[in-house]
Amino acid sequence: MEEKPTEISTSKMFGGYNRRYRHFSPTLGCSMTFTVYFPPPSSPSQKFPILYWLSGLTCTDENFIMKSGAQRAASGEGIALVAPDTSPRGLNIEGEADSWDFGVGAGFYLNAKEEKWKNWRMYDYVVKELPKVLSENFEQLDTSRASISGHSMGGHGALTIYLKNLEKYKAVSAFAPVTNPTNCPWGQKAFSNYLGSDKSDWQEYDATLLIEKCSKISTPILIDQGEDDKFLHDQLLPHNFEDACKGANAPLVLRMQPGYDHSYYFISTFIDDHIHHHAKALKCA
Secondary structure, eight states: OOOOOEEEEEEEETTEEEEEEEEEETTTTEEEEEEEEEOOOSSTTOOEEEEEEEOOTTOOTHHHHHHSOTHHHHHHHTOEEEEEOSSOOSOOOTTTTSBTTBBTTBOTTSBOOSGGGTTOBHHHIIIIIHHHHHHHHOTTEEEEEEEEEEETHHHHHHHHHHHHOTTTOSOEEEESOOOOGGGSHHHHHHHHHHTOSOHHHHGGGOHHHHGGGOOOOOSOEEEEEETTOTTIIIIIOHHHHHHHHHHHTOOEEEEEETTOOSSHHHHHHHHHHHHHHHHHHHHTO
């Protein structure tokens, strides 16, 4: 059954409000939390475009809201920020909390095919259920004008969701995304457990492989990657994605940032650029 989201916390910031909600998700079969930053309206009837933010391994909906500082630019641009959680929680599936890179806090924004992990349907939650919840419960949000971004595992989610749904999102950006998960340990562990052994199923959630099938990407894909990120060479593989974009004639701005790591210090340094990137695309919509 669907239910209206219940507000569980609120904090004023840069003239707007961070509001955290809980609701029952029929898609995932459990209660979920998400946070929305509502910028200050310029008029009572103003409707805000949305930037969805997908967080990385071990994170919740609160990490980005509390650490990124994105609200300052979002307030100025009149963009709402929507941050969902990263996986189902509270289902008590055997093995769901045995490691930090799989199970709870590690939904990988896919629809699992293995029966044991049938509740792990974060792709459908982000693409279908959450926009419907927002549209039906928050009249100040314009879900028809949306962009998507994320970090690490969430960068993987943002890229793959965008590439599979070009009609739903005006632009995409990412920080240190897992761009080629079929070729890295995090992705191989998650995909083999959630999706099974058929690697053709894995390809549906790999941005480096998906970009080869895409056309008509009008807004450049923006990626920031720290050069001192300890996961750069074995997990993230941005140059694989860069090569695939060149092969597909897909517009990509890949910025390698000297000295920066994988943390929210890195994200908060460059987040304003990403907000402005999305604002331009959303306002042209």
